[in-house]
Amino acid sequence: MLDIGANVGFYSLAAAAASGGYASIAAFEPTPEVAAMLRASVAANSFAGVEVYQMALGDRAGELLLAPGSDSALNRVVASGDGTSVEMRTLDDFAQAQSLGGVDFVKLDVEGAEIAVIQGGQGVFARESPLVMFEVVDVSEIRMDAARMFENAGYQLYELAVDPPL
Numbered sequence: 001m002l003d004i005g006a007n008v009g010f011y012s013l014a015a016a017a018a019s020g021g022y023a024s025i026a027a028f029e030p031t032p033e034v035a036a037m038l039r040a041s042v043a044a045n046s047f048a049g050v051e052v053y054q055m056a057l058g059d060r061a062g063e064l065l066l067a068p069g070s071d072s073a074l075n076r077v078v079a080s081g082d083g084t085s086v087e088m089r090t091l092d093d094f095a096q097a098q099s100l101g102g103v104d105f106v107k108l109d110v111e112g113a114e115i116a117v118i119q120g121g122q123g124v125f126a127r128e129s130p131l132v133m134f135e136v137v138d139v140s141e142i143r144m145d146a147a148r149m150f151e152n153a154g155y156q157l158y159e160l161a162v163d164p165p166l
Contacts, residue, residue, distance in 0.1 A: 001023060001104065001107070002091075002105070002107070003027040003028065004057055005028065005107075006028055006038060006052070007034055007038075008034060008038055008041065009029075009041055009050075011107045012038070013042070013045065013047070016045070021045065022049050025047075025050045026053060026098075026100070027052045027053065028053050028057055029054060030056040030066055030087075031084070032086075055087040057089060057110075057117045058088045058089075058120050060088070060090065063085050063086065063087060063088060064085070064086060065086075066084050067083040090121065091120050091121030091124050092123040092124055093120075095121075095124045101128070102128075103124065103128040104131065105130055105132075106131070106132045107133050107134075114134055114143075114145075115146060118146060118150070119149075122153075132155065134147075134150075
């Protein structure tokens, strides 16, 4: 499993617990304080299969500026201003460096930067063809650009019903 935009690890920790603690999970969280909290949770639960990577994934290697939101789940990539500089890599480069394979599931929630992550991971998505869960609501706007990219790559889309409808 890849948990891209792991935050405090709700999905990573739940998947690890469901597997008895042995699932192989790469959790990506660029915010230093939040990544530290996730590492502490992984250690406290003895989830040996969860590896936390304090980095962002995107469409290029380099650094990006992460501006704080009203809470850590709403941190955003910005071009300039106040924020924390964090490492960014492409998913394809990361996968090659780590000899990553056997990816069955990807959770992608990166507050509007989904397109960049998909572009930087085209090889992984094509080769591994994992089940992908991603967010289409950004603040109050429904964004279907990531869905269209996956659909164009041959993925079948399934819609999650929301009650009440957005």
